Amino acid sequence: MPELPEVETFRRVLERAATGRTVTGFENPDRYVTRPHRGREIARALAGRTFRGFERRGKLVIATLEPDGPALLLHFGMTGEPVPLAAGAPAPAFTRALLRFHGGDGVAFRDPRKLGRLRLAPSAEVPAGLGPDALGISWSAFRETLRGARGGAKAVLMDQGRLAGIGNLYSDEILHRAGIRPGRAWSSLGESDLRTLHRATRAVLGTMVRVEADWDRLPRGWLLPRRGRDGTCPRCAAPLARTAAAGRTSWYCPRCQR
DNA sequence: CTCCATGTTTAGAA
C-alpha cells in the first residue's frame, strides 16, 4: 500500500502504538527483511530501550529511541504495513517481524511480498540521497529541487532523490490533475506547468493524508479508482491510455493530458 | 498456469 500518504498513516499508527513503550523483544525476524542485519542484532540494539518518536521522510520512517543509540529505519516496500497487536493476540499472516513491548502488546511488521526493510542506523539522521519530502513542500523548494531535471515528467516526480514520497499510483493522479502526460519531457515544461504540478502534488498528497490514505474516501473526480483497462477519464470520459514510463505502468487521459 | 503488482537497485542496452 505504501506511498507517502500510506506511510504517513503508518507513522501515525506507530506513534500511537509504540511511543513511550519499552521494547522487550524482536520476534520471528525474516532474514530477507532485516538484511543486512541478523534478527538478533536488531533485538540486541532495541531491547530495554523506549520509543521516543517516529519521523518520516518520503516513504521512509525513522524511529528514535532512548536512551540514545541506533535508530530503527522502516521501509514498507510494496506490501508492508505495521499492525498493532494486543497482548496475547496472534500475529497476522505474513508477519515478518514482531516488536514486543513491556506488557505483552506489540506491533507486527506485516509484509507479504517481503520487499520492505527493517534496519538499524547509527543515528536518526535522514540517510543521504533522499530529496525533500513531497508533503506540503513549498513552491520555492519544489522549484529548486526539480530544476534542471531530465527525462520524463513521471520519472522525475518519482525520483526519490529529487522529491521523496511519490510513487507509481500518486504520480498518475498528480499528472492527471496537472494535465501533463507521464512521458512528457521535463525540459519541455514551463514555469506555469511547474506551478500547476506543485499545486497538484500538494492537493493529491494532502488530500490522501487527510483521509488517512483510505481509498474508500477518495474525492470524486479522481483518476485512481478508474486506473486500469476499461477505465475512463473522470473529467472527459475518454478511454484511458496505458503506457510504460520510468519502468512502471501508467494510466492517463490522452485527451486531458498533453 | 499466466500475468500483474503501491518499491528499489542494478546490469545492459540505446
Add this chain to the structure above:
DNA sequence: CTTCTAAACATGGA
C-alpha cells in the same frame, strides 16, 4: 557520459 528498459528481489492474488 546520459537516459531508458528490463530484470531481479520474494511472494500473493486475480
